[in-house]
Amino acid sequence: MAQTLLKVSGLKVAYGGIQAVKGVDFEVREGELVSLIGSNGAGKTTTMKAITGTLPFLGGDIEFLGKSIKGRGAWDLVGEGLVMVPEGRGVFTRMTITENLQIGAYIRNDKAEIARDIDRVFTTFPRLKERASQLAGTMSGGEQQMLAMGRALMARPKVLLLDEPSMGLSPIMVDKIFEVVKQVYDQGVTVLLVEQNASRALQLADRGYVMESGLITMSGDAKVMLNDPKVRAAYLGE
Numbered sequence: 001m002a003q004t005l006l007k008v009s010g011l012k013v014a015y016g017g018i019q020a021v022k023g024v025d026f027e028v029r030e031g032e033l034v035s036l037i038g039s040n041g042a043g044k045t046t047t048m049k050a051i052t053g054t055l056p057f058l059g060g061d062i063e064f065l066g067k068s069i070k071g072r073g074a075w076d077l078v079g080e081g082l083v084m085v086p087e088g089r090g091v092f093t094r095m096t097i098t099e100n101l102q103i104g105a106y107i108r109n110d111k112a113e114i115a116r117d118i119d120r121v122f123t124t125f126p127r128l129k130e131r132a133s134q135l136a137g138t139m140s141g142g143e144q145q146m147l148a149m150g151r152a153l154m155a156r157p158k159v160l161l162l163d164e165p166s167m168g169l170s171p172i173m174v175d176k177i178f179e180v181v182k183q184v185y186d187q188g189v190t191v192l193l194v195e196q197n198a199s200r201a202l203q204l205a206d207r208g209y210v211m212e213s214g215l216i217t218m219s220g221d222a223k224v225m226l227n228d229p230k231v232r233a234a235y236l237g238e
């Protein structure tokens with residue numbers, strides 16, 4: 001079996017007195033695409049922030065490559081390969097597409113390799129190449145999502161965390177975004193995908209977890225979950 005890259009055990013995260021994540025266990029193995037689905041407010045983003053060191057956690061532990069990340073900062077973890085595309089994308093709208101991609105490589109100093117990786121990102125996302133010298137803020141939401149993904153790839157992630165990449169996009173762009181997520185996964189990148197679009201997320205995934213009110217309530221093989229009447233009733237609108 002493939003190596004476990006990310007192991008979350010008994011994770012608890014609170015905002016002041018409010019517990020948003022109440023003891024969550026899951027893992028992501030090398031080469032997998034794992035989908036974490038669940039309705040709005042379930043605690044998905046809070047979990048992602050704890051994993052990437054942007055939010056401290058009170059209880060439990062998160063191990064990346066077999067070591068606890070407790071207390072470590074986000075920048076430090078990006079350097080180790082734990083890279084998130086946040087909800088809402090967070091591209092630098094007043095910088096060009098190329099500058100945004102260069103920022104993604106800020107932890108690296110191998111200039112020639114960085115240039116090669118920018119070319120690789122442009123091959124994956126031809127739309128970004130066409131608009132390389134334009135300001136990111138002039139692009140559509142879907143294009144900005146591609147840029148955010150491209151920027152994350154520039155850090156050479158060992159695990160790429162995507163928080164609701166399809167949120168707020170038109171149906172055509174939603175299709176396109178799920179296509180590029182698959183493309184990135186097919187290139188060998190390990191992906192943890194958070195989505196409210198449960199059906200699409202499970203179609204792509206190897207395994208899935210359902211989160212409800214700060215707890216994991218279901219998990220398993222993604223194809224099995226897609227055909228599970230309980231999952232279908234609760235999350236696939238049947």
Ligand SMILES: Nc1ncnc2c1ncn2[C@@H]1O[C@H](COP(=O)(O)OP(=O)(O)O)[C@@H](O)[C@H]1O
Nearest residue numbers: 015018020038039040041042043044045046047
């Ligand atoms: N900054 C915050 N301060 C206080 N409560 C928050 C904050 N962010 C999220 N929450 C609460 O934590 C819970 C989980 O939120 P979140 O992790 O964003 O859920 P999801 O990403 O699954 O929609 C929700 O009840 C939300 O209201």
Ligand SMILES: [Mg+2]
Nearest residue numbers: 044045087164
């Ligand atoms: Mg969220």
